[in-house]
Amino acid sequence: MNLKSTPGVPHKGWILEDVIDLRFDEDRAFGDYDNCEFCGQEQIRFVHILSHSGYKDKIRVGCICAEHLTNDYVNPRRREHALRTKSSRRDRWLTRSWKISAKGNEYLNTRDGHNVGVFEVQGGRFKAWIGNKRGTIEYTTSDKAKLAIFDALEKMRNRRA
Numbered sequence: 001m002n003l004k005s006t007p008g009v010p011h012k013g014w015i016l017e018d019v020i021d022l023r024f025d026e027d028r029a030f031g032d033y034d035n036c037e038f039c040g041q042e043q044i045r046f047v048h049i050l051s052h053s054g055y056k057d058k059i060r061v062g063c064i065c066a067e068h069l070t071n072d073y074v075n076p077r078r079r080e081h082a083l084r085t086k087s088s089r090r091d092r093w094l095t096r097s098w099k100i101s102a103k104g105n106e107y108l109n110t111r112d113g114h115n116v117g118v119f120e121v122q123g124g125r126f127k128a129w130i131g132n133k134r135g136t137i138e139y140t141t142s143d144k145a146k147l148a149i150f151d152a153l154e155k156m157r158n159r160r161a
Helices: 063-070 075-093 142-160
Strands: 015-021 046-052 055-061 106-109 115-121 125-130
Touching (some): 046 063, 055 063, 063 075, 075 142, 115 142, 125 142
Antiparallel strands (some): 015 046, 046 055, 106 115
């Protein structure tokens, strides 16, 4: 889609609603990315969602179009950078040196003082823990449980910030 040359589509005055990472926010496979709806640029992974009072739908665009359409050359790039940083940390989370407890469970002690880990339950599924709190959700793999821990820790950190 290329809204740039579509009559009635505003070229200024858009509001940045959100920035998402398609790999994690929409659980897309590696390389399964979107095209910018405004200019048609292919393969955007970090999608800026914009709204406009004069246009009925939200649009999904890349960083450069978000900057031009919002006339804000700081916040779209800043928010995308923060999301890229979080994504890199999330990717590295699985490659950290997870230890094995006496009970055979994988665990980590995080830099900010959390003891986290995963344990296998019946049926070859996994649950997670953070500190003394054991999770109730079952995951198909230990990696999925570990990523759930990462996401929960991020939410906890964001609430404190």
